[in-house]
Amino acid sequence: MLSIKNLTASVDDKPILNGLDLEVKPGEVHAIMGPNGSGKSTLAHILSGREGYEVTGGEVKYDGEDLLELPIEERAHKGVFLAMQYPVELPGVNNMNFLREALNAKRRAGGEDDMDAVTFMKLIREKAKLVQMDEKFLKRSVNVGFSGGEKKRNEILQMAILEPRLAILDETDSGLDIDALRIVSEGVNALRSADRAIILVTHYQRLLDYIEPDHVHVLAKGRIVRSGDKSLARELEERGYGWLEEDAA
Amino acid sequence: MSSKTVESRSWFEQLLQHEAPVTNEPAVVDEERLAARAAVQELPLPGRRQELWRYSSVSEIFEQSFEPATEDLDVELMAESGDWLLPDTQAYRLLFVNGRFAPALSNVQELPEGVRLGSLRTALHADAQSLAIWFGQAAKHDTHIFTALNTALMHDGLFIHLAAETKLDRPIEVMHLNLAPEKPLLIQPRNLVVLERGAQAELTERYRSSGDSHYFHNGVSEIVLEEGAELEHYRLQMESNKAYHLHQGFLAQGANSRYRNTTLALGGKWSRYDLQVRFKAEGADCETNGLYLVGEHQLTDQHLDVLHDTPHNSGRHNYKGIAYSSGKAVFDGRILVAKDAQKTDAHLSNKNLLLSRRAEVDTKPQLEIYADDVQCSHGTTVGQLDPQQRFYLQSRGLDADTARKMLCIGFASEVLESIKREAIRDYTLSRMQGALDNVIEKLNEQ
Incomplete structure (x- = not known):
């Protein structure tokens, strides 16, 4: 589904990604971990099309198509979703x-009609329940006056409604207390399915106690330096990132 | 005296010569007119050196000649064209064409006792003496030359009078339609709204024009709210790209009266609304909200002048504007709190969004406080659309144009939401969305 080969990218002429490779298949959950400044968020932003990053080499194929050539909104129409850190x-x-x-923008892009108001209301109520969001948040301005946890839940609500094929969760666990983390994780777990892939970008192992990944990758200095299963995450929790960063150097 | 000053004085004098012979005018009106004629010849001419006219140049107006609108137009005919119909069928409806009441297309039957709605001219002819205590009192002809011009040539306009304790249960909707398809016209509605003690009403006024009507609208509204009276007032202005629209509102508030206003300026070549607020006693509350949208070769100007010279009055004034292409927006708001106006609570805010590099905003919120026990604030911002917000919307599948439009509506929503009645709010929102579609199209052409 997603195939990243030898991706290099920089911000203000400073190289951030230095030859990153990643293969993601439908149904898989990948965790990308790494110390601050390793390029985790840069990867998430490049996949979603955010400005300010210069891709200097390599390729990103999504369903065989050059993802980086697609306008931001078309990526969304084709099922790419970024749950943002902020x-x-x-x-x-x-x-x-x-x-x-x-x-409706997504439906129109796929040749469907707009969803009628009644069906939409039903859908949104059902999905709001999934992330335990009070309906009053639906009537307010997007994220305005929301707490950190409410903002993250709103991201997962959007994801639940848009039903992406590839969901990238950028530091979704940051700033969450244990209850909010559990609610958000349950929301994400409910969206796991055989044709949907999820990439969890996270600094801490904590999130992976709730959302169990199939693959864990460690990013250091813009490259994946180690891949493994969920036991790798535990190892990182015990030993930190230092031993791997030395490997990367 | 420069030659330019002489030219603009003669611009006024030429208009005064046009006055149609009027017979049987009530003495009150006659006196006002005569005094106003004299004032037109003496009052200072508007020019950029005056603070009041610094950012909105009137020279463009003086370069053109306008003839006072005198004919009653065939309103039946234009009823079939254009969308002058008002959104709420429950309302009392009044149509004014070029400042003149058009009874055939109005609906002011079955008025409750104590309510007068219709033509100011008719009202003055019927009962000039009792109207004299209000007419020309809030709008003094000896202060502004354009007020004097309006008074000198006044013909007709909206008249609303609610006797004490009269509460209207249906809203009033007024369409001011300006039509000048052939020659450039001077159109001068003169409106008088009086709510006596404890009276309540809701008034929506729309200023529209057909096609590319070319005219100078020089309107004056006097609004008198006596003790405990309440007026909810919406003012929507959307006119042709050859329309010059100057309107001066004079609001006089009695003790414990309440005025709520939302003003929208969405179109015209040159449009300016001046609102002057005066508190006559204590305990009154005044809330004004404004929204303006201005683009290519357009100018829009909102002037607000609030004088607190009696204690215990409150005011909240919130204006927002969007400028694009070579559009120019002006905001000038002044709140003056005099020495004796203790316990004044007054707040003024003006926020602007610039969508193009060529767009311009001149904003001047002023707070002058001479009392020492007051709560006052003022603030202003000029900014652009936030690229982060645009990215967020696009990453959820909205295209760049829809994202921009949504953010503009979001910016404006605070003012739109100050419109309490749903029919008017929806109508306004749809106008705003239509206008923004044009904006986005223009921006994409650049």
């Missing part, structure tokens, strides 16, 4: 309208 506040933009517009 969800943006949109004052005056009603959360429910925003969700409906997003869903």
